[in-house]
Amino acid sequence: MLRKLFLYLIVLGSVLALYIDEILLTEDVFYFHLAEQYSNTRIEQMLEFRGRWLWLTYLFAPIITFFKILIPASLVYLGFYLSNLKYPFSDVFKACVIAEFVFFCKSFFKLLPSVLYFSLLAYY
Numbered sequence: 001m002l003r004k005l006f007l008y009l010i011v012l013g014s015v016l017a018l019y020i021d022e023i024l025l026t027e028d029v030f031y032f033h034l035a036e037q038y039s040n041t042r043i044e045q046m047l048e049f050r051g052r053w054l055w056l057t058y059l060f061a062p063i064i065t066f067f068k069i070l071i072p073a074s075l076v077y078l079g080f081y082l083s084n085l086k087y088p089f090s091d092v093f094k095a096c097v098i099a100e101f102v103f104f105c106k107s108f109f110k111l112l113p114s115v116l117y118f119s120l121l122a123y124y
Helices: 002-024 027-034 040-082 090-124
Strands: none
Touching: 002 040, 002 090, 027 040, 040 090
C-alpha cells in the first residue's frame, strides 16, 4: 500500500506539473510578464532554454519528492527512537507520504479556479 500511495503522489505531482507547464505557463504569459523588462529576442532565448531543459524537471521531480518525504520521516523516526518508542520506519514513512497529500490538495485547490475558467472558455 505504501508503494501505491507513493506512486499516486508521483503521478499527481507529474500531472500537476504538466498542467502548469503546458496549460498555464504559455509563451503568451511569458511575453506579457517579461515584455517590459527584456527584449523579445531575450524572451525567445529564455523560452528556448526552458523548452530544452524542461524535461529534466519531470525527471528530478520524483527524486525530490522522495527526499521531501524521507527527511521529515527520518527526523520523526529519530524522535521516536530517542523517546524509546517502538514504531517501524515504514509506518512513519507512510504517515509522511499521507501528509504530503495535503500539499498537493493545497496546490490543486489553488489551481481549481484556472481549471474552471478554461473549461468555461471551452464551453462558450
